[in-house]
Amino acid sequence: MKRYLITLLTICIAFCVCSPAFAQNSAFKKLIRSAGRVADDVPIKSMDKAVKPANKKMAQELLEKTARTSDQSLQSLPYAKRLVREIEQTLGSNLDPAVLKSLDEAGEAGVETAFLLSKGAKGVSNTIPDVARRAELLKTLEPDTFCIIGRYGDDLTDSVELFIKSTDSKIIKQAIDPSLVKNADKIQAARRAVTMDDFNNFFRKTGDKGVEFWRTTVKPNWKLFAASGVLAAILIAPESYTDYVIEKTAGGVAKIVRLSGKAVGKTASETTKAFFHTKTGTIVIIVASIIGLIWFFSLSLVQRSINWFINAVKKIKNWLFPPSNSNTPSNKLGPDVD
Numbered sequence: 001m002k003r004y005l006i007t008l009l010t011i012c013i014a015f016c017v018c019s020p021a022f023a024q025n026s027a028f029k030k031l032i033r034s035a036g037r038v039a040d041d042v043p044i045k046s047m048d049k050a051v052k053p054a055n056k057k058m059a060q061e062l063l064e065k066t067a068r069t070s071d072q073s074l075q076s077l078p079y080a081k082r083l084v085r086e087i088e089q090t091l092g093s094n095l096d097p098a099v100l101k102s103l104d105e106a107g108e109a110g111v112e113t114a115f116l117l118s119k120g121a122k123g124v125s126n127t128i129p130d131v132a133r134r135a136e137l138l139k140t141l142e143p144d145t146f147c148i149i150g151r152y153g154d155d156l157t158d159s160v161e162l163f164i165k166s167t168d169s170k171i172i173k174q175a176i177d178p179s180l181v182k183n184a185d186k187i188q189a190a191r192r193a194v195t196m197d198d199f200n201n202f203f204r205k206t207g208d209k210g211v212e213f214w215r216t217t218v219k220p221n222w223k224l225f226a227a228s229g230v231l232a233a234i235l236i237a238p239e240s241y242t243d244y245v246i247e248k249t250a251g252g253v254a255k256i257v258r259l260s261g262k263a264v265g266k267t268a269s270e271t272t273k274a275f276f277h278t279k280t281g282t283i284v285i286i287v288a289s290i291i292g293l294i295w296f297f298s299l300s301l302v303q304r305s306i307n308w309f310i311n312a313v314k315k316i317k318n319w320l321f322p323p324s325n326s327n328t329p330s331n332k333l334g335p336d337v338d
Contacts, residue, residue: 027102035121050143059112119150127157144200175232198235
């Protein structure tokens with residue numbers, strides 16, 4: 001009986017290992033390690049759900065973008081073959097022949113996903129030269145995040161890394177999720193923290209214009225957006241602010257201003273109060289007090305010095321030019337009297 005169970009278990013394992021899904025999952029992970037230039041033992045998150053219908057549009061857009069700078073001979077190749085050749089050019093000598101073989105056998109959707117994953121991992125590699133730091137980020141990212149970086153540019157890597165650190169340290173303030181409002185007893189119960197899925201969905205929904213908004217508005221003002229709750233609100237429900245994020249219309253601007261104005265005002269007040277209860281705040285108060293005292297005594301000293309100088313000048317003047325003190329009676333006694 002025991003031997004029978006072992007045999008059955010062995011057959012099941014062999015079946016799983018030889019299944020197309022397992023082979024594709026393994027190929028995607030190898031592809032990410034190769035493009036990211038990290039060791040083969042760096043753990044990568046499961047790629048079971050990496051292939052999604054939404055990847056097709058992003059892969060097509062990215063292929064059109066890279067076609068402007070790629071070899072013109074690739075233009076005549078079938079769509080899937082062009083994607084494979086682009087992957088080969090991205091990885092160069094780092095491409096595992098076994099992975100290449102898997103790509104040749106994969107369907108169109110699998111190759112599109114592999115194309116985005118390779119570009120995303122390569123973007124991380126281009127942005128983060130430190131191997132240890134790069135490996136740490138690669139093993140943290142979900143398949144969707146690799147695809148987002150691959151499609152929209154290497155410079156999103158910094159934002160991804162910052163977002164992960166901010167969510168881990170709870171710097172990003174929570175916001176209301178409109179989808180939870182109907183089922184919530186109180187509006188506060190609809191508040192939640194943002195996730196990496198929110199980050200990915202924001203870019204999927206807003207596209208290139210959303211990326212431009214992120215680069216020009218969110219990233220330069222990261223701390224303000226994160227601490228005020230504006231960032232969470234935009235990521236959780238980008239459709240509520242689409243007209244601002246995409247077109248920057250007056251209605252969208254007014255909505256963001258109202259949201260950020262209330263939140264930022266409250267945050268500034270809370271931050272100011274909290275600051276003066278910290279060690280740094282106490283030191284600032286002490287230093288300011290010392291400077292004030294020095295200024296006060298310095299002002300008093302200057303005033304006394306000026307008075308002393310004026311009195312000294314008067315004394316010298318009186319010594320050089322003493323005032324006349326004649327006691328001779330005056331002959332002018334008034335009108336002549338006959």
